[in-house]
Each structure stands twice: as C-alpha cells, then as structure tokens.
Amino acid sequence: MTEKTLHMTIVDQILKGNVRTTARVLRDIDDQIPSARSILKELYPHTGRAHIIGLTGSPGVGKSSLVDQLTLRIRKEGLTVGILAVDPTSPFSGGAILGDRIRMQRHFLDPGVFIRSLATRGHFGGLTRSTNDMITVLDAMGKDIILVETVGVGQDEVEIAQSAHTTLLVTIPGMGDEIQAIKAGIMEIGNIFVVNKADREGGRKTLQELRNLIELGMRRREETGWEPLILETEAVKGRGIEELYQGIRRHREYLMTNDHGQWDSALAKRARTHFIEVLKDELLETILHRMASRGHSLETQIEKVKNKEADPYSLVQEILARELR
Amino acid sequence: MEAERKIRILVAKPGLDGHDRGARIVARAFRDAGFEVIYTGCHQSPEQIVQTAVQEDVDMIGLSILSGAHTYSFPRIMELLGENNAEDITVVGGGIFPLEDIPKLKELGIKEIFEPGAKLSDIIDWVRQNIKPRQAVVA
Numbered sequence: 001m002t003e004k005t006l007h008m009t010i011v012d013q014i015l016k017g018n019v020r021t022t023a024r025v026l027r028d029i030d031d032q033i034p035s036a037r038s039i040l041k042e043l044y045p046h047t048g049r050a051h052i053i054g055l056t057g058s059p060g061v062g063k064s065s066l067v068d069q070l071t072l073r074i075r076k077e078g079l080t081v082g083i084l085a086v087d088p089t090s091p092f093s094g095g096a097i098l099g100d101r102i103r104m105q106r107h108f109l110d111p112g113v114f115i116r117s118l119a120t121r122g123h124f125g126g127l128t129r130s131t132n133d134m135i136t137v138l139d140a141m142g143k144d145i146i147l148v149e150t151v152g153v154g155q156d157e158v159e160i161a162q163s164a165h166t167t168l169l170v171t172i173p174g175m176g177d178e179i180q181a182i183k184a185g186i187m188e189i190g191n192i193f194v195v196n197k198a199d200r201e202g203g204r205k206t207l208q209e210l211r212n213l214i215e216l217g218m219r220r221r222e223e224t225g226w227e228p229l230i231l232e233t234e235a236v237k238g239r240g241i242e243e244l245y246q247g248i249r250r251h252r253e254y255l256m257t258n259d260h261g262q263w264d265s266a267l268a269k270r271a272r273t274h275f276i277e278v279l280k281d282e283l284l285e286t287i288l289h290r291m292a293s294r295g296h297s298l299e300t301q302i303e304k305v306k307n308k309e310a311d312p313y314s315l316v317q318e319i320l321a322r323e324l325r
Numbered sequence: 326m327e328a329e330r331k332i333r334i335l336v337a338k339p340g341l342d343g344h345d346r347g348a349r350i351v352a353r354a355f356r357d358a359g360f361e362v363i364y365t366g367c368h369q370s371p372e373q374i375v376q377t378a379v380q381e382d383v384d385m386i387g388l389s390i391l392s393g394a395h396t397y398s399f400p401r402i403m404e405l406l407g408e409n410n411a412e413d414i415t416v417v418g419g420g421i422f423p424l425e426d427i428p429k430l431k432e433l434g435i436k437e438i439f440e441p442g443a444k445l446s447d448i449i450d451w452v453r454q455n456i457k458p459r460q461a462v463v464a
Binding site: 003006007010019020021023024025026027028031033035036038039089090092093094095096097098099101102105108109114115116117119121 | 329330331333352353355356357358359360361362363364365366369370372373376377379380381382409410411458459461462463
C-alpha cells in the first residue's frame with residue numbers, strides 16, 4: 001500500500017467512527033508525530049459540525065462529575081459525545097495519573113461516547129498542546145458534542161475559551177472572596193457559571209457574589225448580547241443538570257441566531273488560535289530542521305546563552321536571518 | 326517537533342474486589358517512573374477494561390486482583406482484546422494467585438504475574454524492559 005492510500009484508509013476509518021484507529025491517531029497527535037499532520041489535513045474539511053463545550057474550574061469542584069451527568073443527559077437526546085479530559089503531568093518525573101474516567105464509568109460501554117484522558121505534558125493554560133487537533137479528530141469522527149474538561153485551574157488558565165464555543169466555569173461555595181472575583185482572568189471567560197455542590201454552606205453567598213460580578217460586567221454583556229447564566233448543581237445527585245443542559249442549548253441558540261455575529265466570532269476565535277498554534281509549531285520545526293542540516297544543534301545555542309556568550313535576542317535574530325533567507 | 330513517546334498504562338481492577346491500595350501504589354510508582362497512567366477505579370468488567378484500553382490507546386494493561394476471580398476475568402479480557410483487534414496490548418497481573426494458576430494465565434498470553442512481595446522497582450524495571458511505546462500509525 002502506498003503512503004497516500006494508507007493515509008486515506010486511516011482517514012476513512014476515522015470518518016466512519018472506528019474507535020481503534022481514532023484512538024491511535026490521537027496518540028500520534030499527542031506525541032507530535034509529523035505524519036499525524038497529513039491525516040489532520042484530510043480530516044479538517046470534515047469538521048465544524050460539533051458543539052464544543054469547555055468545563056473549567058479549580059481542582060475538586062466536580063468537573064468530571066458534571067461531564068458524567070451532562071453526557072447522560074445529552075445521550076437521552078440521541079446525540080453522540082466525545083470527551084477530552086485533561087489531568088496534570090508531574091513536572092519532576094514527566095509521568096501522570098489520569099483519573100477523570102473514574103467518574104465516567106457508566107459510559108465506558110456506550111458506543112456513542114468516546115473518552116480520552118490527556119496529560120498536560122508541561123503545557124500551561126489548562127489544556128494540552130494537542131487539544132485543538134484532538135477536537136478536530138473527534139469532530140470529524142462525527143461526535144455531535146465535544147466536552148473538554150480542563151486540568152484543575154487557578155486564575156489565569158483561560159485557553160479553553162479560545163477552543164470552546166460554550167465555556168462553563170465551575171465553582172463551589174466558599175471558594176473565594178469578592179477580591180478573588182474582581183481579579184482579571186478566569187472569572188471573565190464563563191458563558192455559564194455553575195455553582196456545584198450547591199447544598200454546601202455558603203451556597204447562597206457564592207451565588208450573590210457571582211451575580212454582583214456579572215452585574216459589574218455589564219459592558220461586556222452589552223457588547224456580546226449574552227448575559228452569563230448562573231446555575232446551581234449537585235452533580236453527584238444529578239440535581240440541576242436539566243437546567244444546565246437547557247442553559248447550554250440556549251447559549252448555542254444564541255450563538256447561532258443573534259445579530260451580534262457571535263457564532264462567527266466564536267469560529268474566528270477558534271480558527272485564529274488554531275492557525276497561530278500550527279504556525280508556531282511548523283516554524284519552530286522548520287528552523288530546527290534547517291539548523292540541524294548545517295550541523296548547528298539547539299543544545300549549542302542554549303549553551304551559548306547559558307554561558308552568556310550571546311544574548312537570546314540577538315542569537316534568535318541571527319538564526320532567523322540565516323535560516324529564513 | 327517530535328516529543329518523546331510516553332508509555333501509557335491502564336491500571337484496572339476487575340470484578341467485585343474493592344481493595345485498591347495496591348493498585349493505587351503501583352499507579353503512583355508508574356507516574357513517578359514517567360509513565361502516563363489511566364486509573365479507572367474498582368469494580369470494572371472485562372468489557373469496560375478493554376474499551377478503556379482501546380480508547381486510551383495504552384501499551385499495557387495492569388490488572389490488580391485479590392478476589393480469586395482471575396480465572397474468569399483474565400481469559401475474558403484476553404478474548405475481548407482479540408475481538409477488538411488489540412492483541413498487541415501487553416497484559417500483566419498483580420495480586421494473589423494460586424501458584425498452579427500462574428502457568429495457565431501465562432498460557433493465555435498474560436505476560437507477567439507480580440505476586441505479593443514484588444518490589445515496585447522490579448515492576449518498573451520489567452515495564453521498561455518489556456514495554457515499548459508502539460509505532461506511529463503512519464511512519
């Protein structure tokens with residue numbers, strides 16, 4: 001079989017929803033195998049159908065349990081679900097324990113649900129380097145809804161808002177005071193705020209703080225025409241899931257129908273992030289490759305910077321001038 | 326930019342046995358050895374284990390079992406791997422096994438059995454020597 005026909009067979013299997021092939025290609029993407037890119041090229045025209053929903057929030061707020069419950073609800077509509085769940089890589093060993101599946105066991109045998117656990121592998125921002133490409137694959141595979149669960153985040157990991165059409169910010173009662181809430185960053189990206197474990201003490205206060213926060217964000221609301229929803233849930237009991245599901249649908253309808261061109265700008269945002277990501281990767285790879293072909297190793301350059309023989313700014317300019325002529 | 330391929334391992338507990346201390350310790354040791362470990366918790370059916378292994382594209386499945394039900398679950402898992410075109414995934418077992426069962430399990434294709442007293446460092450060395458991240462789909 002020629003390389004070209006092998007590619008097409010693989011692409012065809014993914015488009016038909018073959019789980020084994022899809023899973024293997026996802027691995028190649030995660031490991032940044034260059035040949036995976038040729039498959040992504042073929043898959044890209046088949047994307048754009050899926051509704052991408054991001055769930056983000058601090059560790060332990062119940063993101064995985066919400067993914068589990070939402071999946072159950074979405075499957076009742078007969079829609080298929082792809083799940084990407086990110087957990088942290090140890091900065092010391094490079095290993096990871098990926099445990100988000102523990103909460104999703106009931107979906108393991110459902111052919112309409114595909115779950116993949118991802119490790120951050122040193123990437124900051126809440127996702128992984130490969131997440132956008134993996135979304136491409138699940139979208140092309142025909143999943144109607146893709147749920148992306150970020151690693152447990154703090155204040156500034158807002159990448160998910162560039163990748164998802166609808167972003168849920170999950171919190172729990174008693175997480176932080178009003179000063180936390182007026183800082184910039186994560187609190188600004190939610191289209192829907194979810195107060196999970198809402199039966200806990202302080203639930204009402206958390207709701208009130210969120211309402212105040214959104215009230216202050218009037219300007220943004222006027223620009224976009226979307227008033228962020230604030231919803232209460234108890235994921236382990238399934239309470240509030242119906243309202244959350246309806247809220248997500250409302251956000252999708254809003255994106256699709258309003259005059260502010262929100263769907264278009266959501267697509268543009270995704271396209272921009274994805275394009276710049278690929279551009280950076282390809283540029284870096286091209287330059288390292290050209291350097292290597294002249295016998296200039298990356299390590300040598302790093303050594304020069306380390307020994308203060310050169311500053312990184314001039315060195316990079318010099319290399320670019322030489323390699324991109 | 327080609328990153329180093331990581332070894333991906335599923336640590337799973339088949340059946341009704343809920344004692345997962347050992348499985349968790351092994352999972353943690355694998356993490357510290359630089360592997361990516363998918364941990365799914367207790368009470369997994371062979372079907373759930375194999376589906377997870379396929380979706381997560383792991384190189385190895387480590388089955389932890391203390392209940393004695395390995396005579397059902399291990400053969401069933403091997404059978405399902407075959408049905409799913411995934412016989413290239415290495416399967417090992419850890420836990421308590423009657424000595425006479427061990428050769429039978431190996432005959433089924435279980436590559437190694439780690440009994441009580443197995444050292445974590447020995448298990449990790451075994452993985453490093455025997456498990457290689459698989460080839461890319463398209464070279």
